[in-house]
Every structure is written in C-alpha cells, then in structure tokens.
Amino acid sequence: MELYKLTAHELIKKLKNKETSAQEILSSLTIRIKEIDSKVNGYVRRSKENMDSPLVRSENDSHSGTVPISVKDNICTEGLNTECCSKILGGFNPPYDATVIKKLKEAGMPIFGLKTNMDEFAFGSSTENSSFGPTHNPWNLECVPGGSSGGSAAVVSADEAIWALGSDTGGSIRQPAAFCGVVGLKPTYGRVSRYGLIAFASSLDQIGPITKDVEDCALLMNIISGYDPNDSTSSDTDVPDYAKALVNDVKGIKIGIPKEYFVQGLDPEVKSIIEEAINKLKTLGASSKEVSLPHTQYAVPVYYIIATAEASSNLARFDGVQYGFRSGGLTLIEMYKKTRQEGFGEEAKRRIILGAFSLSHGYYDAYYLRALKVRTLIKQDFDAVFKDFDCIITPTSPTAAFKIGEKVADPLKMYLSDIYTISVNLAGLPAVSIPCGFTKKGLPVGLQILAKPFNEEMLFRVAHTYEENSEWHKMKPKV
Numbered sequence: 001m002e003l004y005k006l007t008a009h010e011l012i013k014k015l016k017n018k019e020t021s022a023q024e025i026l027s028s029l030t031i032r033i034k035e036i037d038s039k040v041n042g043y044v045r046r047s048k049e050n051m052d053s054p055l056v057r058s059e060n061d062s063h064s065g066t067v068p069i070s071v072k073d074n075i076c077t078e079g080l081n082t083e084c085c086s087k088i089l090g091g092f093n094p095p096y097d098a099t100v101i102k103k104l105k106e107a108g109m110p111i112f113g114l115k116t117n118m119d120e121f122a123f124g125s126s127t128e129n130s131s132f133g134p135t136h137n138p139w140n141l142e143c144v145p146g147g148s149s150g151g152s153a154a155v156v157s158a159d160e161a162i163w164a165l166g167s168d169t170g171g172s173i174r175q176p177a178a179f180c181g182v183v184g185l186k187p188t189y190g191r192v193s194r195y196g197l198i199a200f201a202s203s204l205d206q207i208g209p210i211t212k213d214v215e216d217c218a219l220l221m222n223i224i225s226g227y228d229p230n231d232s233t234s235s236d237t238d239v240p241d242y243a244k245a246l247v248n249d250v251k252g253i254k255i256g257i258p259k260e261y262f263v264q265g266l267d268p269e270v271k272s273i274i275e276e277a278i279n280k281l282k283t284l285g286a287s288s289k290e291v292s293l294p295h296t297q298y299a300v301p302v303y304y305i306i307a308t309a310e311a312s313s314n315l316a317r318f319d320g321v322q323y324g325f326r327s328g329g330l331t332l333i334e335m336y337k338k339t340r341q342e343g344f345g346e347e348a349k350r351r352i353i354l355g356a357f358s359l360s361h362g363y364y365d366a367y368y369l370r371a372l373k374v375r376t377l378i379k380q381d382f383d384a385v386f387k388d389f390d391c392i393i394t395p396t397s398p399t400a401a402f403k404i405g406e407k408v409a410d411p412l413k414m415y416l417s418d419i420y421t422i423s424v425n426l427a428g429l430p431a432v433s434i435p436c437g438f439t440k441k442g443l444p445v446g447l448q449i450l451a452k453p454f455n456e457e458m459l460f461r462v463a464h465t466y467e468e469n470s471e472w473h474k475m476k477p478k479v
Contacts, residue, residue: 003028004159005476008067008216011162015066022110025162026068033114033160036479039141042155043114044073044085044132066108069220070161072152073115074122075207076196077101080113084198085130086120088343089324098196099231100165100207100224107223112161117151120345121315122169122200124148125417126407127176129347134404137179138477139443143401146176146417152210153180158479163211163220167197169204170303171396171421174433177210178396178446181435181475183217183463184210186421188453189428190235192221193228201310202233204303204425213473214434214464218242221456237454245457246464251285253462256389260296261420267399273437273445274395281393281466291389293381296423298374303422304415305358305371312355318343350411379427386452391462394420396433396446424450432459435472444472 003011003025014020037043071077074084076094078101083089101111119129127135127150135150137143138158145154149166153176156164166173168186177184185208192207199205209220222243227236257278262271278288320326320339327342329335344352358367385392398419407414424431429450436447447466451458467473 002032004032004162006162007212008162009219011067022066026110029068029112029160029162036158037160039136039479040138040154040158040160041133041135042117042151042158042160043070044117044151045081045114066110067162068110068112069104070112070114070116070152070155070164071101072149072164072166073118074167074198075100075165076198077111077115080111080115082115082198084121085118085132086343086345086348087131087325088318088339092324094196096196099193099228101196103224103226109223116149116155116164119148119150120348121198121311122148122167122172123311123347123351125171125175125414126404127151128404128408129345131345136404137401138479139181140401140441141479142403143443144179144404146179146397146401148172149184149210150176153177153182153184156180156182156210156212157477159476163209163216165207165224166210168206168208168425169200170307170425171418173208173210174396174421174431174446174448175418177433179401179444181444181472181477182210182212183214183432183434183473184208185217185221185432185456185459186424186430187221187225187456188235188430190233191237191430191454191456192224193226193231193234195228195230199314201307202314203310204307206425214460214467215243215246217432218246218460235454240457242456242460245460247461248465248468249285250281250462250465253286253391254389255281255286255288256291256385256392257288258293258296258392258394259290260293261394265398265416265419266395269439270395270397270399270445274447277436277447277466278393280469281462284465284469286462288393289389291385291392293385293423295374295377295381299378299423299426300415300419302371302374302378303426304354305367306375306426308351308355309358309368310355312352312359315348315352375426378423382423382427382429390451391458392450394448394450396420396448400439400441400443400445420448429453430456430459432463434463434467435475436466436470437472438475
C-alpha cells in the first residue's frame with residue numbers, strides 16, 4: 001500500500017519498526033499532491049520551489065523522527081507565508097511560529113511547506129471565498145468541501161496529507177470534516193493556544209485537528225494541547241493522555257438528543273443516517289433520551305452579530321502600512337481606502353461592515369450587548385443538559401456537501417450551513433465530527449458529539465467506540 005494512504009499512527013509504527021523512513025513518507029505525499037491537487041486545490045502556493053523543498057525546517061532540524069503535518073493558511077509559520085488566503089495579506093511571512101507549530105516542532109514533527117486553502121480570513125462555510133480559488137470536495141469535485149478549513153479537510157480526505165490543523169470559529173473544522181468524510185475536533189475554548197492564529201473572532205476561535213481516524217485525532221491533541229502564557233485566554237488546566245480514552249466501550253454512557261436539531265431544515269436522508277448511528281451506540285450499551293436546548297433558534301443571529309463585531313475589530317489592523325498588500329493613493333486616507341477595497345474579498349467586506357454596524361453608536365446595546373446576553377442563555381442550556389447526560393449527539397450539518405456556487409449568491413442560506421455547529425463555539429464546548437454514513441449520491445455525512453468543557457476524553461471514548469464498530473472512516477474517495 002502507498003504510504004500516503006496510511007494513518008499517522010500506522011506510519012509511526014512503521015517508523016519505529018524501521019519499515020519506512022520520513023523521507024519515503026514525504027516523497028509519497030509529494031507525488032500524490034502533484035498527481036491530484038490540480039483537481040482538488042487543497043493547497044495554496046504550489047510552486048516548484050515549495051514542492052522541491054516541501055518541509056519547513058526548524059533550528060534543530062529534527063524532521064527525521066515522525067509524520068509530516070499540513071497547516072491551514074491562518075496559522076503563523078516562520079519562514080513560510082501565512083496569508084489567510086487573502087490578497088490583503090499577500091506576501092506576509094511571519095517572524096515567529098504559532099504556539100501549536102512550536103509544539104509540533106518540539107515533538108519532532110515536520111511542517112509540510114504548503115499551506116492549506118481556506119475561506120478568506122475563515123469567513124465562509126464552503127472554501128469558495130479564497131483568493132486562490134475554491135477547493136473541491138474529493139468525493140465529488142463539483143461540490144464544496146465545507147469551510148472555512150475546507151482545504152485541510154480535503155487534503156486529508158484525498159490522502160494528500162496524513163493529518164492537518166484547522167481552525168474552528170463556528171464549525172469550520174467540524175463541518176468540512178463532515179463534508180469530506182474525515183474526523184474533525186473543535187477543542188474546549190482555552191484548551192489549545194490561539195497564539196499565532198490570525199484572529200477572526202477572538203472569543204470563538206480554536207485551533208484543532210483534522211485526521212483520518214479518531215486515534216490520530218487523540219495523538220495530535222496530546223501534542224497541541226496545554227497552557228500557553230502567550231495566550232491570555234489559554235486555560236491552565238491539566239491535559240490528560242487522550243490516547244487512554246480510546247476504549248471500545250460506551251456501556252452506561254447517557255446521550256442527550258436535542259429535539260431542536262431534528263426539525264424542518266434537516267435533510268431527511270441525513271436525519272435517517274444520524275438516527276441509525278445513534279441506534280448503533282445504543283446497541284453497544286449507551287442510552288439516549290430527547291433533551292431540549294430552547295435557545296438554539298437564536299444561535300445563528302447571535303453568532304453572526306458577535307463574530308462579525310469581533311472580526312471588524314480584528315481586521316482593522318490590515319491597512320497596507322505594516323505588512324501585506326498596499327495600493328496607491330495621494331493621501332494616507334486614500335491609500336487606506338484603496339488598499340482595503342482592493343485587498344479584501346466580498347465576504348470579508350460584508351462581515352466587516354456588519355460588525356462595524358453592530359458596534360456603532362446607537363446600535364451597540366440593541367444588537368451586540370443583547371447578543372452577549374443571549375449567548376449566556378445558550379451556554380446555560382448546555383450546562384443544564386450536562387448535569388444529567390455525558391454527551392450530546394447531533395448532525396454536524398443539516399445537509400451533505402452542496403454544489404460549488406449553489407449558495408454564494410445567498411449569504412443567509414450559506415450561513416445556515418453552520419446551524420448545528422455554532423452553538424458549540426458560543427458555549428466554549430468541545431465537539432467532534434466523525435463519519436457515520438453516505439447519502440445515495442455518495443456524499444459523506446458527519447455525526448457530531450458534544451461534551452462538557454475540558455472533557456475531550458468523553459468525545460474520544462464515544463467516537464472511538466463508534467468507529468471500532470463501523471467501517472465509514474475506511475471509505476476513500478476515488479479522486
């Protein structure tokens with residue numbers, strides 16, 4: 001079997017047994033990318049120089065020990081451009097590594113020298129809003145891979161990467177993982193350092209893994225988790241060994257099934273597949289009961305008020321003065337205007353304007369402050385359910401992957417793609433999406449599992465048990 005098809009834990013075992021080498025793994029991946037990424041467009045800046053020297057070297061050059069990883073284009077990597085797939089950050093080469101990158105290098109892990117494609121500044125649910133063009137879903141090249149971490153999910157699904165990092169602000173790891181038939185985990189807010197992640201919405205963003213199976217996800221979380229004094233939102237909470245949570249046992253686990261997630265708008269085929277997955281867990285010893293999260297209906301408007309407000313503040317720093325793209329102008333103000341007009345894409349402009357409006361005088365109390373209050377109510381809904389239940393299970397997305405261009409002209413319709421994932425970010429919870437079936441058209445469906453804050457172990461236990469008793473994660477697209 002070609003090395004690029006294997007999981008990280010399978011490759012680590014081969015490396016330990018001296019059955020392969022890091023260079024052979026790298027060569028296998030490089031050949032695979034050259035063969036198919038022109039179809040998928042999961043990586044950006046595929047220059048000859050990148051492909052000839054596809055690793056970012058660290059000072060101790062310890063890249064002979066383990067498996068290379070691919071990284072989303074909004075996570076800073078010293079020596080490698082990080083542009084958020086936006087023209088306005090064109091040519092930005094960070095002078096430092098994000099904390100997660102430092103942790104990977106300290107673990108001897110090579111950083112693949114091609115960043116993964118994404119929606120500009122993580123603004124989107126389809127990876128169509130990229131200055132490098134849209135990424136295509138490996139299961140159907142006419143469909144989106146989800147977003148904003150669509151590039152990371154697509155390259156893992158298409159075996160162009162062994163594993164990858166993405167970021168999740170409202171579902172941007174889990175939704176593309178569901179669309180591409182891979183595993184994607186959004187950690188508890190504060191579990192993984194955000195230092196070096198170019199901010200979209202600071203109170204919502206989290207870096208997390210996208211992998212081929214649950215075991216790889218646990219291994220990667222062991223490396224990237226932990227307290228970071230450089231991140232004021234980082235939690236000084238002990239990090240367990242997540243690999244120990246990989247037990248094939250859900251006996252006695254109590255699952256809550258929120259009735260608000262199984263209503264009109266959920267594709268009947270997706271609903272049937274999710275219900276079948278829940279029944280599978282019940283036959284393995286878990287129990288389930290319908291629960292209520294009454295403020296779910298407000299999650300989408302609350303999210304898009306808070307997220308756009310924070311985005312408008314965070315993106316104010318991009319003005320053409322210190323770094324990135326700069327346009328001309330006779331005066332400083334004219335240069336600011338032209339730089340932002342030409343440098344930002346349409347979706348970025350839309351969100352900046354919405355956020356600025358929400359924060360403006362006369363509207364702050366009516367929109368932003370009220371959204372913060374409802375956000376608290378959404379969190380309290382989850383707190384109440386978790387008093388009696390170990391985890392919550394929902395669909396990851398109301399539909400399977402949709403066609404490229406299908407929702408671009410209707411932003412509200414696009415925003416509803418994240419209706420089942422954004423509450424997790426608002427409440428700061430951990431959640432994972434795992435493959436649980438396919439539609440009649442052959443598109444993957446994702447099962448979302450939610451747990452209490454800092455209880456990623458529960459996610460790994462339930463997800464691993466389901467995976468051990470199903471074959472969906474073994475399915476591969478014929479791209």
